[in-house]
Amino acid sequence: MLKNYFKIAFRNLWRHRGFSFLNIGGLAVGMAAAFLILLYVGFELSYDTMFPKKERIYMLVSDLKTPSDSYQIPVVDWSVLGKITPQFPEIIYSTRIDDMDLSIQKGAENFVEKRALAADSTFFKIFDLKLLKGNPDEALRAPLSLVLSQTGAQKYFGSENPLGKSLKIMNGEYTAQITGVMEDLPKNTQIQADYLLSLSTFTKIIDPSLDESWANYEPRGYMLLSEQANPTKLVSKINAYLEEVDGEKMKASNLFIKQDMEPIADIYLYSTRIGSGIPNINNVYIFGVVALFILLIAGINFINLTTARSVERAKEVGIRKVIGAQKKQLMLQFVGESLIITILAFILGIALATLALPYFNTLAGQAVALGIFSNWSYVGLFFGIALAIGLAAGTYPALVLSSFRPVSVLKGKFSTTRSGGFLRKALVVSQFSVSIILIIGTLIIYNQMHFMQSQNLGFAKDRLLVLDTDNNAKQQLLADYLKTNPNIISIGKGSTVPGGGGENSSALSIMQNSQGQDQTLTVDRYVIDDTYLDQLDINLIAGRNFSREFASDSTQALIVNEKVVDLLGYSSAEKALGASFDQWGKKGHIVGVVANFHSASLQNQIEPLSFVYDTKQSRLLTLKISPSNVSETLAYVEKSWKRFMPNTHFEYYFLDEFFDRQYRAEQRFSNLFLNFAVLAIFISCLGLLGLASYSTKQRRREIGIRKIVGASVPGIVNLLSKEFIKLVGIAFLIAVPIAWYGMQNWLQDFAYRIDIPVWIFAVAGILAIGIAMLTVSFQAIKAAIANPVKSLRTE
Structure with missing residues (x-):
């Protein structure tokens, strides 16, 4: 009997090849995508867990209060x-x-x-x-x-x-x-x-x-x-x-100091301390939800299409019952067929994941897995999910069809139940709600990334070439020689450039506040020369720049940003000029104030910053170069480097590219999210295409009669499409508040962020309806232009 069940199952699959492709392919793609996301989530959760004593390793951290x-x-x-x-x-x-x-x-x-x-x-x-x-x-x-x-x-x-x-x-x-x-x-x-x-x-x-x-x-x-x-x-x-x-x-x-401890396995995902960046656990949660969404959509598709198609087998069930088939046997047959299909989808999904893994690793920016079978527990988990979907998809038709009265079915009196139609509509609404949430999420993530990368940073990073001389004794000779090239507009020196290049240090500093009292601050410290501020177009809003004409500038002068002025309580930048400071053994007065600028990514607040003047401790050379003949300029710089520092390996970077590296993690997150959102929408369309095909087939006689009495092709297309469009509209109403709440929470992790514009929701709704219309219209137009005579033929 089991052999017979297998034979019938494969015959049905082959007889309805297009439908089988949609059913198996949609579930396989969904499982492959969710499997890859699981590999990514597992990789992120595994950070710093390889140490044998990880449960007892703690990082000592500091809380400073002034x-x-x-x-x-x-x-x-x-x-x-x-x-x-x-x-x-x-x-x-x-x-x-x-x-x-x-x-x-x-x-x-x-x-x-x-x-x-x-x-x-x-x-x-x-x-x-x-x-x-x-x-x-x-x-x-x-x-x-x-x-x-x-x-x-x-x-x-x-x-x-x-x-x-x-x-x-x-x-x-x-x-x-x-x-x-x-x-x-x-x-x-x-x-x-x-x-x-x-x-x-x-x-x-x-x-x-x-x-x-x-x-x-x-x-x-x-x-x-x-x-x-x-x-x-x-x-x-x-x-x-x-x-x-x-x-x-x-x-x-x-300065009052408290120590705290963080478990080593929690630091990467959960730490919010300065320098740790945005907690990555939020992205892990989001991808976990996306994986569940994709599985949900794929599972809904499979269940929807399986239950819809099962109605066409009512007469087969009637004949089986007439010749003595028991209800238990019929239930076993339908559940077994469903399990066979899901196991095929599982095997195909694993194959697709294997093929996609190299591309996925590239997209993720790191080798999250060397092979699909690097973690057998994940494979076992997805096999279990496949079986669960198969049972869910097979149980409903098994229970309904095995309960039919054979006399009624063989007389052709069977029709779909209201509960079955309602179930399918509810499932369509569910899957398109998820798809719309993902569309909205993709648009908001893209806009946030664009906002961060297009904001005015408060300094100029274009056409700045950075060389790290590591305080080589011939640094000044190299700088003087490079100035002779007309394509090199200016040369500056600094210990650090925005974005974290060079030596990044924080200095415990005592400064005179607006009350005339000494106040302790922890400030970032840049060592620069007298051309650095001009070269980066950092705006000096009060006081003066460092100057070679003032010998005391190298020992007694400090320039700060507006953030320091605010912390010291001064009402204006001008009033902070002349305030005393004591920093790393240097004592003197504030001689200038620069406007706040983003020395780090817009994920973080602008921090207090100070500049000291010391050309000997400024390891970086920053070259403002002409936009023309860039390759020739680079060749000249390399040749000059080898002339003065022949024993030091030549390396360089452009400041704009270097600064934008801070957004790599979020850019990768954005790209991954976009790819999986498109996949989820694609899977939804496969399911909608299958349901539209089934619905059209069920109404083929109605369509034939309508054409005979004069119905137009656009009218028939509208008739067949409007039911699905209503379902997408309901899905939109459900998805909008959920997406707004979720993405609003995601944006809270950014110090500088967009306000979610209303147009994003409108665009998401239009896209969802447009995608649904394109998907359904394909089958609707095909049915509308068919010969009505063929539609009205009896079986």
Whole structure:
């Protein structure tokens, strides 16, 4: 009997090939899309979960409060871990990690490695990263110890064993010994490095005062806690202890510090601290919902089309019952056929996902999975979903058709039930509600991205070429030589450029406020020359720029932005001029105020910013170049670089492209959302096309009679289409408030955002109706132009 069921099932599939293609194809595409999204969501949720002791690894973070403001930062001061680790037995190990650009000399050439970290000797005790060569307990203990990843070792030593060998670092000033080779770090961790330099290189050789400094915030701090430790209680004890030992310093400087701890596995998705960016969990939630939406649409399609088609098999059921088929057997047949179809759709969906994975990885900007079967639990989950959809689609016709009275059915008295028609209409409304929500979401995301990328940033980033000289001694000679090229309009120097290029540092500063009192602020600090502001067209609204004519500018002058003026309580920028400051050992007065500008992406609020004048510590050269002959200018710059710095690898970037990199994550999110929204709409159209085909076939005699009595083709098309258009209209009314609420919450994560315009909802409605009209009209026109004689023939 089972063999007979299989034979009938495949005969039905083949007899109605077009319908079967729509049914199986729609479900397969939906499952493939949802499967890819699941891979993405799983990848995002797996960040920093590969460490064996992840449940006990915490990041120590800092909350700073001044009389006028408060800051939540993801770093600690240099000395805090050294103070607390010996005091609390709950802390097994602690380590500091400092991001750095490490210049490495290979032969006669210097390379600036961006994927480098300085770390304490306890680094490997906490993170348990596998060392392929070397002793993890000793690898980072001595100053000038360097651990390479497999990639780093291959770059500098090829197939040789690098252990015990040495490399010149920091422009050849120091020689580092290779003490270990580690496995390449996976992509799904925030600790990314191909080069680990012992932190004692800085604390013992370069700047021995670091371990004793206070409120000097730069490294990230991590702790491995004991199994019995209570993080909440430990934080309270840490803060009480630091209040005891540093309380007088806090009062004297009006800077009050509290420490907090964040589980390492939560930082990437949940942290909202300055420098951490927008919490990625929101995007994960959105994609999770999109995956559910796509599965819902695909499932609705399948159930809708399966139940609609089952009505045509009423006579088959009648004949089976006449020859003795039991109700249980009929139910098993319909459910079994439905399961066969969903299993075929599952197999096809896995095949489609396999083919689409390389494109999906490119779209996501990272290899979220190397293969479809890298996680078998996901495959099992989707097989279960396929079975569930098959059961849901097969159960309704199984129950209804197996209950028919064979005499009535064979006399042709069977017709679709009101409940069946209502169910199909409800399902169409549901799937188009989801589609309209996705259309609205896509339009709002696109507009927010366009808003961020087209806003006036408050500075000019076009045609600015940035070179990182890493404070090379011949920087000035290079700059003077480049000025002779007529295509290079101007050259400036700075430690940092907007967007995070160069050295990004925050400085604890004491400034005189509007009440004449000393006020502590934490401000971003740019080291620049006297041409930097003009070159970037940063607007000076009060006071003056730095000048070579004032020798004291390099030691006693400070320029701030409007945000600092507001925090100090001055009613105007002019009134802040002359206010005293004390910053990193420099004391003097504010000589200028610049208008606020976006030094970071529009995802973040404008932060307080200060500029100091020092041409010797300005590692970046910024070149304003002519828009003509760009390739020739670049060739000239490279040739000049090799003339003055032949041992340093030539690298450059354009500021506009560099600044826009901050939006890459959101751009990828936007592209992914758009692609899956289009897929969801496509699947909805497949279902609507199938239902329209079925509905048209059911009314073919009615259409024939209408044509005979004079109905026009447009009239018939309108007749067949208006029912579906009504359903789309109802879906629109349901979708609008849901989409508005969801996207309004999404926009709250942006410091600068659009107000959702009404036209977006109007466009979404027009698009949805237009898509539905195009889909339905294809079948309606086909039916309207058919020969009525054929339509009126009896079976």
